[in-house]
Amino acid sequence: AQSVTQLDSHVSVSEGTPVLLRCNYSSSYSPSLFWYVQHPNKGLQLLLKYTSAATLVKGINGFEAEFKKSETSFHLTKPSAHMSDAAEYFCVVSRSGNTGKLIFGQGTTLQVKP
């Protein structure tokens, strides 16, 4: 069965410093992994996705994530945080098989301080 664990419920960084949001997954098969962002009172926006191609995935707004099979991790990083990055971030695994069921992590709230 697939599952995903976001290791931090809340991360606080200063503007201009690096961002690291941690995610571990569990999957019986080669997973598809995603990061979604949700700004306050908004819908979910896809940041990036891993679907068994390159292990380092680049997304929008300067975010990237690295798939590490040996560590079952898919951490999200950004070299320099911007105030507009403050939001809720979800690590997501797609259940294998022929249905597109997404399994969401618990979410990480990113706070960016000036």
Next chain:
Amino acid sequence: DTAVSQTPKYLVTQMGNDKSIKCEQNLGHDTMYWYKQDSKKFLKIMFSYNNKELIINETVPNRFSPKSPDKAHLNLHINSLELGDSAVYFCASSQERTGWYGYTFGSGTRLTVV
């Protein structure tokens, strides 16, 4: 604009009422979903339709009934609303049933039952 659109954006209603939330996508996607986000921001799938066929039906009270008149529309009808139904409901679509390419989410419907 190409998008997944939900109506209404906000819905406040009394316990015991029946209400519907509508969703439309003009992306040409084959598969549509309903997700529920609770007060702790946890997201869980409720239903999925592929070309008007129900393919995912999670453990959801039978007061919730999805309807897909065509592959571009997926509506959610809720009977006898309860306080615990208060949540944000997200509609989403994917290109095909595996969700391999990721989802596009609507902006959500915030349902408040009083």
